[in-house]
Amino acid sequence: MGKLKYALFTGCTAKQSTPEQMMSTMAVADKLGIELVELTEASCCGASHLQDYDDFLSLVLNARNIAYAEKHGLTMVTICNTCQLNTAMTKHRLDNNADLKARVNEKLEEVGLVYAGTSKITHFLYAIIDDFGLDKIKEMVVTPLSQFNIAPFYGCHNIRPSELQNETHDTPENPYNPTSLDDLIIACGGNTVDYDEKNKCCGFHAELQAPKVAAALTGNAIAGAMDGNADWMVTPCPLCHLKLDTQTHHASVAIGREVSLPVLHMQQMIGLALGCPPETLGMKHHVTKVDFV
Amino acid sequence: MSTNAITTQKVNFKVFRFNADKDYLPYYEDYSMDVTSEEVVLDILNRIKWDHDGSFSYRRSCRHGICGTCAIKVNGRSTLACKESMTEMIKVFGNELTIEPLSKKRAVKDMIIDKADFWEKHEQVTPFLDAEIDETPTSENLVTPAEANALDEADLCIQCGACHYACPVVELSDDFMGPAAFAAAYRFEADVRDGNESRLTDVNQMGSGVWDCVKCFECAEACPKEINPIEKIGKLHNMLFQSGQADSNVATRHAVGFEKSIKRVGVLDEGGLVLYSELAGIVKHMPVAIKMFSKGKIVPPWGITKSDNLDEIQKLVKSSSTAKF
Helix, strand or coil: CCCCEEEEECCCHHHCCCHHHHHHHHHHHHHHCCEEEECCCCCCCCCCCHHHHCHHHHHHHHHHHHHHHHHHCCCEEECCHHHHHHHHHHHHHHHCCHHHHHHHHHHHHCCCCCCCCCCCEEEHHHHHHHHHCHHHHHHHCCCCCCCCEEEECCCHHHHCCHHHHHHHCCCCCCCCCCCHHHHHHHHCCCEECCCHHHHCCCCHHHCCCCHHHHHHHHHHHHHHHHHCCCCEEEECCHHHHHHHHHCHHHHHHHHCCCCCCCEEEHHHHHHHHCCCCHHHHCHHHCCCCCCCC | CCCCCCCEEEEEEEEEECECCCCCCCEEEEEEEEEECCCEHHHHHHHHHHHHCCCCCCCCCCCCCCCCCCEEEECCEEEECCCCEHHHHHHHHCCEEEEECCCHHHEEECCEECCHHHHHHHHHCCCCCCCCCCCCCCCCCCCCHHHHHCCCCHHHCCCCCCCHHHCHHHHHCCCCCCHHHHHHHHHHHCCCCCCCCCHHHHHHHCCCCCCCCCCCCHHHHHCCCCCCHHHHHHHHHHHHHHCCCCCCCHHHHHHHHHHHHHHHHCCCCHHHHHHHHHHHHHHHHHHHHHHHHHCCCCCCHHHCCCCCCHHHHHHHHHHHCCCCC
């Protein structure tokens, strides 16, 4: 296998509220020998909210981001479930609607770009599983996480809508019974926790307009993991991470029970197992203390 | 004729049982059966009733996936019992299956639920064509294929409730209308023949309005007719902006705030977005914000890394915008 190389769409969160995610992504990519070319020209994906306001504009902006990956001739890798959803959704819609694609390209021409549809778009989790291989991860583990019960929290936008998601990666994932993150935990030597909320919503996208509902969803997720005897949670989505890591007070109030668990980004978990020094994984940026490192 | 041989395998069922007239709490009954590859979930419900316990209750009618009566949950997945093949269920979940009603908290007897909340919400969106009909037309009222396509298959809804009871917001909030009611509202709003002038405003103002969707896509996954209700919710949002009926509230400003931020810096200015969305309401976020700041999680406006080639983004925002607020 030659060296893996991807165009990295960081998304906005990794550069602002989850700096630890950016740090650990780079640390892990380095450890795995994966080359990431950052798409510094990329705009925000719209996070499903710009789409509510101006759907066409969101398509144009996401097509522009993909066009830059195409310019590099690389698969685009995302590190945020919501970036993955909105970028892959744009690709799906443009690739299946010649008229829409033409209308978007008419706009992109104004800035000398074109969307061709040649770049694949995949989340880092699936790039690792499909392209790098969990067996190789397993071989590289120097600190097996065998003393930990780890609760996977998948995040909606990596598993639903399944029809779209399964277009983008080779490993089929069932949204009612997802396995990718469990498989990654096992490859890192950890024990997976099975609980009802692992494939449920964290509430992030309604946090401002429906704070009580959003907080209850967060609370239920952490409570489910705690009841499953988890030592900590792990997620591939920085938005789920923000919710689970920083909103424990509101979550506890919403469900009438004190809930709190350390939550790691998927990249931090891999980094720990592969022996990356904890300081390169940004553990000090967590609001809920990561007390076991 | 299919050449596939019929296969049989042992499946253990854990079945939700509850009789509101006499049980204080629900319980689960175990049944072990040989299931053939040709059976659907409804066959299993029938066999529980006919072979094991005549008191077992569930709704069924057409057996052709069109009446929407037999929706239940298998291992948490909403499904039309008469349409869902057992082979598929076993493939997805293995040989241990849990059969439950669509909503455990609304259970009346076993699989039968009180669906009143669903119908009440459905009724509120004026779920019918509201039009002045000429009863003695002199020519046909033609609808073009493009106009018919605008419904985007929302007219295929069979009101089974699968999406409604898969929605986590419906589960937690009585005020939320739910994906099925919103999809029905869209179905008639998108119909060129419809002349109702208040439906869109009603949908925006009734209950908690149309903005509380958490964007989890559970409804898209649950719908046996593949109507994709969440897409219709998004279209209602678009319609509200396009028709100028989107009033300024935290949710609408949250959507518009993305465009403002992208225009300014290319990426999302997270703090700026919360401030623009919440206005004075930002105060309630301060305790969490202070904690986040102390952990290096908040970047001040002047510290945000702008997108390279920002001029391109700004040009595209200007030339491609289709909405106003």
